[in-house]
Amino acid sequence: VSDAGGSHDAGRPDDARARQTARHAAGPDDAPGRPAAGEADRVQAPFARRVLPVMANEPLGAYRVLRLADPGAPAPEPGQFAMLAAFEHWGAGEDERPYLPRAFSIARVRRGEAHYLIEDVGPGSRRLCELAPGDSVWSLGPLGRGFAPPRERRRAILAGGGAGVAPLAILQDALLVNAPHDLPARGDPPGGPAWPPGEAPTVLLGFRDAARARGATLLDDAQIATDDGSVGHHGRVTDLLARELERDAHATVYACGPAAMLEAVRALCAARAVPAQLALEAGMACGFGACFGCVVPTRDGYARVCVDGPVLDAAQLERVA
Amino acid sequence: VNVRFCGLELAHPIVNASGTFDALAAARAFGAQLRERFPFAAFVSKTITLRPRAGNPPPRLWETPAGLINSIGLPNRGLDGYIEHDLPALAALLDGLQPWVIEDRRMGDLGVGGAPLHPPPPPRPFVPLITNVMGSTAAEIATLLERCQQRPEIAAVELNVSCPNVNTGLDIGADPAQLEAVVREVRPRLTKPLIVKLTPNTADVAACAQAAQDGGADAVSLINTLRAMALAPADPAGGPRRPWLGGGSGGLSGPAIRAVALAQVQAVARRVSIPIVGMGGVQSGAHARDLLDVGATLVAVGTESFRDPAAGARIAWELAEL
Numbered sequence: 001v002s003d004a005g006g007s008h009d010a011g012r013p014d015d016a017r018a019r020q021t022a023r024h025a026a027g028p029d030d031a032p033g034r035p036a037a038g039e040a041d042r043v044q045a046p047f048a049r050r051v052l053p054v055m056a057n058e059p060l061g062a063y064r065v066l067r068l069a070d071p072g073a074p075a076p077e078p079g080q081f082a083m084l085a086a087f088e089h090w091g092a093g094e095d096e097r098p099y100l101p102r103a104f105s106i107a108r109v110r111r112g113e114a115h116y117l118i119e120d121v122g123p124g125s126r127r128l129c130e131l132a133p134g135d136s137v138w139s140l141g142p143l144g145r146g147f148a149p150p151r152e153r154r155r156a157i158l159a160g161g162g163a164g165v166a167p168l169a170i171l172q173d174a175l176l177v178n179a180p181h182d183l184p185a186r187g188d189p190p191g192g193p194a195w196p197p198g199e200a201p202t203v204l205l206g207f208r209d210a211a212r213a214r215g216a217t218l219l220d221d222a223q224i225a226t227d228d229g230s231v232g233h234h235g236r237v238t239d240l241l242a243r244e245l246e247r248d249a250h251a252t253v254y255a256c257g258p259a260a261m262l263e264a265v266r267a268l269c270a271a272r273a274v275p276a277q278l279a280l281e282a283g284m285a286c287g288f289g290a291c292f293g294c295v296v297p298t299r300d301g302y303a304r305v306c307v308d309g310p311v312l313d314a315a316q317l318e319r320v321a
Numbered sequence: 322v323n324v325r326f327c328g329l330e331l332a333h334p335i336v337n338a339s340g341t342f343d344a345l346a347a348a349r350a351f352g353a354q355l356r357e358r359f360p361f362a363a364f365v366s367k368t369i370t371l372r373p374r375a376g377n378p379p380p381r382l383w384e385t386p387a388g389l390i391n392s393i394g395l396p397n398r399g400l401d402g403y404i405e406h407d408l409p410a411l412a413a414l415l416d417g418l419q420p421w422v423i424e425d426r427r428m429g430d431l432g433v434g435g436a437p438l439h440p441p442p443p444p445r446p447f448v449p450l451i452t453n454v455m456g457s458t459a460a461e462i463a464t465l466l467e468r469c470q471q472r473p474e475i476a477a478v479e480l481n482v483s484c485p486n487v488n489t490g491l492d493i494g495a496d497p498a499q500l501e502a503v504v505r506e507v508r509p510r511l512t513k514p515l516i517v518k519l520t521p522n523t524a525d526v527a528a529c530a531q532a533a534q535d536g537g538a539d540a541v542s543l544i545n546t547l548r549a550m551a552l553a554p555a556d557p558a559g560g561p562r563r564p565w566l567g568g569g570s571g572g573l574s575g576p577a578i579r580a581v582a583l584a585q586v587q588a589v590a591r592r593v594s595i596p597i598v599g600m601g602g603v604q605s606g607a608h609a610r611d612l613l614d615v616g617a618t619l620v621a622v623g624t625e626s627f628r629d630p631a632a633g634a635r636i637a638w639e640l641a642e643l
Contacts, residue, residue, distance in 0.1 A: 040352055047347075047354035048631050085628070096386030099575060101628055140630065143350055283382050285389060286627035289346025292393045293382035301375055302396065307346045 043074050043191040045141050045288075051087055054135045055113050061214025063163060064118045064129050068137055071112035075191030078171035079256075079279050079311040081105045082141025083287040084116065086127050090138075098124035103284045103306070105256070106142060107166035107218060108173060108187040114139075115187075117166040117215060142191075143287045144310045147171055147277050149195045150252040154275070156201035158219070159241050159265055161257025162212060165205050167279050169218040171254055175201045183220050202244055202251075206237025206261065238264040245272050252277065253314075263320040276314035280305050297321065324362070326596055326618055327514035327539045329449050329476055331362040332420045335609065335637040338600050338623030339453040339479060339518065340367040340393070345410055347630060359418045360633030365451045365621070366403075366411070368481050371461050373399035378567035383551040388577030388602075389624055390549045392568035395455065400468055403452075411450060412474035418448040420634070449476035453518065457487045459506040466510040477514035480504075480538075483522070483545050495523040497532035504536025516598065519543040519589070526585045527592040534593045542598035542621065543589060544582045546572025575624040576602040583611055590616025604632070606639025613640075 052068040066084075085101035102124040108115040120129045131137065147167070150156050156175050158168040173187040178197040203222040207213040210230035216222045223240055224232030233240055238261065245251065249272050255265040256279035269276040282294035282305040289307035296305055298316045303309065324331045337360075344364055348355050376396030383390040398406060452475045456462035462480065469478045482494025482503070494500050494517070504517060517533035519526055521544040530541045550570040552562045564570065582601020590597055599617030602624070603609050609620040620640075625632040 040349075042349070044352035044354075045350055047351040047358050049629050091387065097384055099384055099387055099628075100389065138629075283380060285382055285391075285624075286630070288350040288630055289343045290341060290630070291382070291391065291627050292340075292343075292376060292396055293379075293391060295376065295379055295381065295396075297378075302379075304346070307349055 042145050043077050043080060043142050045143055046073070049138045049140045051136050052114075052139050054131045054133050054137060056133060057129070057131050060117070060217065062119060062209075062211040063215050064120075065107070065218075066116045066118050066128060066131065066137075067113045068116070068139060069112060070109075070114045070139065073114070074142060075109060075188065076106045076114075076142035076170070077146030077192035078174045078190050079105070079146030079167045079277075080142035080144050081167075081287070081310060082114070082116075082139050082143060083284075084128060085124075085138040086131060087136035087138055090127060093123050093127060095123065098122075098127060100124075100285050101138065101140065101287070102128070103143075103287055105164075105167040105279065105310075107169045109170065109190070110187045112188070115169075117163050117169075117218065119163045119212075140287060144306055145308070146190075146192060147174075147254055147279070147311050149193060150198065151275070152250075153198070154250055154252045155199055155248070157241065157244055157251045157253045158201050158203045159206075159237055159253055159255040159257070159261075160204070160219075161206045161237055161261040162208065163215065164255075164257030164261075164279070164281070165215050165218060167256050168203070168205075168254065172201055172203065172219050186220070201254075204237050204240040204244065206240075206257070207231070236264070237261065238268060241265060242268055245269075245274060249274055255279070256281075259320050266314045266317060266320055269314055277311050278314050278317070278320065279311045280309050280320070282306075282310075324619065326363075326598075327477060327516070329363065329514070331449070331619070332447060333362045333637040334613065334619045334640070335361060335633045336363045336451070336598065336619055336621050337361045337365050337626060337633060338621040339365045339481065340395075341623040342626050342630075342633075343367065344414055345407065348414055351630070356414065356418055358631065358634065359415075359420055359448055360626075360631050360635075360637075361448065361622075362420045362637070363449045363451055363476070363619075364411070364415055365479060366407070366453050367397060368395045368453045368455045369397050369400055369403045369465065370395060370455055371400050371464060373397065373402060380565060380567055381571075383565050383571070385549070385551070385573065385575075385577060388573055388575030389627070390551055390566065390571040390573050391546070392566040392571030394568055400454075400465060404468060404472065408452075408472060408474055415448045415450055420447060420637070450474055451477045451479050451516070453479040453481055455481035455484045457484050457493075459503045462503065462507045463510050466507055466515075470511050470513060475513065477516060477539075478511055479516040479518050479542060480507075481518045481545075483518070483520040492520050492522065494518075494520040494529060497525070497528045500529055501532035501536040504533055504538055508537035514539040516540040516542050518545060520545050521581065521585055522548045527588040530589040530593045534595050538595060540596045540598060540618075541589060541593065542600065544578065544585050544601045546574045547578055547581065549573035574602070576604055578602050579604075579608060583615060586612050586617055587615035603636065606636050606641075606643055609636055609640045610643055
């Protein structure tokens with residue numbers, strides 16, 4: 001549920017060669033590893049919350065990177081999320097909150113540890129920011145539908161804003177796993193359909209200020225924009241995106257960030273007939289379709305961000321509100 | 322541990338509160354494990370109305386001290402959509418299920434999957450389907466009950482009476498005389514058990530329970546959510562404060578309402594002789610025990626399932642161990 005109390009908030013170790021073999025074995029180019037009809041359309045979560053030890057919780061500019069040991073979990077797809085709550089002292093904080101768990105995109109899985117990018121915006125995220133090694137976290141996941149591989153040999157452009165850069169890190173890992181490129185993936189191979197070999201993605205990230213722009217270090221080779229001009233381009237990440245699409249529009253755009261940014265990305269891509277996949281944020285109570293609280297309007301009526309998303313095809317949306 | 326409720330044989334006394342667990346969505350999220358470990362002894366559907374409803378505009382949720390206000394607005398496919406699409410899928414999901422009771426609330430310590438079943442699986446069918454319906458007139462409710470009567474997949478019907486009367490604007494379930502008249506009028510359409518889900522937003526819930534019993538209900542369930550609201554942050558440009566929820570107001574649930582639920586269930590149990598499904602803020606076996614000890618036959622788990630999808634199984638196990 002909304003952590004701001006107002007606005008919306010919101011693997012396995014292997015050597016690279018073994019990963020490559022495994023990915024290629026999963027299927028050939030076009031839509032490799034896509035589930036057959038009747039099979040699951042996502043990596044599914046175990047039907048139980050897990051108690052996971054905190055391995056680290058380190059500051060990254062204005063954010064923290066929370067690392068939880070989760071070696072037995074299914075490898076998540078890029079874009080999937082987990083519902084997190086501190087094992088102890090969840091509740092009875094300021095205003096007797098938090099009460100419900102909070103949804104966080106899985107930023108990366110590395111050596112069996114799941115990484116989350118947390119910004120202190122309310123009682124739930126504040127409590128998670130306090131945790132230290134020795135503490136534990138309730139985790140339910142991976143949940144939701146993630147990003148799908150690009151089609152028609154389109155190049156991938158990743159556009160992120162603020163804490164929304166998190167799912168783009170694991171997405172970059174997925175895109176690099178089979179890319180004939182010098183850049184090594186920083187995380188374990190993701191689950192779900194195998195990602196076809198392609199060039200390394202273009203990464204465009206926007207932040208409010210320099211402290212938040214430190215979040216860009218979760219990804220490699222990022223072009224940065226800041227609202228205050230303290231780092232990189234002085235302006236919006238969508239300025240960078242417009243420039244990239246001007247240069248070469250044979251692309252698929254993968255975006256995550258605040259609603260206003262996603263709406264700008266949607267409009268830019270729609271005007272140029274560029275396919276876009278948007279990872280949405282919404283206040284959520286459960287994360288698995290039980291509460292019907294996290295809906296967004298789509299062309300087919302309301303969709304639940306938690307089970308129908310969080311990644312939606314931009315074409316499904318009239319606009320991002 | 323088996324419980325008899327309105328002629329149904331249940332593996333344990335824990336069911337879900339209507340609208341707090343979507344078994345079909347959970348099957349998408351959790352796959353086969355949901356079938357292997359179904360957390361409730363009977364499954365109660367979300368509310369079905371005669372015509373489809375989109376639900377309320379977002380935002381639909383607001384976290385409170387130890388609770389949640391929701392303003393979901395009963396989205397559903399409508400009676401035809403439910404019968405054609407959801408019912409076959411639900412029946413397939415629930416067919417042959419054995420309710421699962423986990424061994425330890427700290428699943429992470431045990432690893433996933435090693436938990437033994439408790440109690441031993443009873444013979445099929447294990448998880449009966451209770452369909453929750455709501456109508457704004459007796460005629461609408463009669464149609465809903467008739468269609469449920471025709472479907473063998475449905476074991477019982479729960480009638481949500483927290484619906485404004487189209488003529489008076491008052492909730493049907495808030496006025497004992499009106500409630501009794503409606504239940505009496507629709508009762509002949511259903512030979513299956515009829516559970517009336519009472520509203521707590523009334524002057525005298527025991528009088529409403531009595532009215533439901535007099536009208537012919539086989540059981541009552543309570544409490545539904547308490548009417549509540551939250552304000553959006555002040556507009557810096559000034560002007561009156563607006564409600565946060567898209568629907569204006571909503572219903573409060575969670576541990577914040579547990580003590581209210583206990584008092585209302587006790588008041589109802591002292592008044593009626595039909596069985597009671599008690600609910601409201603239940604998070605543990607001890608909370609369920611409280612409701613049973615003041616007269617409930619079954620206990621429903623609602624908001625706690627949002628925090629822990631297997632909460633029903635955990636609570637059933639804790640209850641058995643008390």
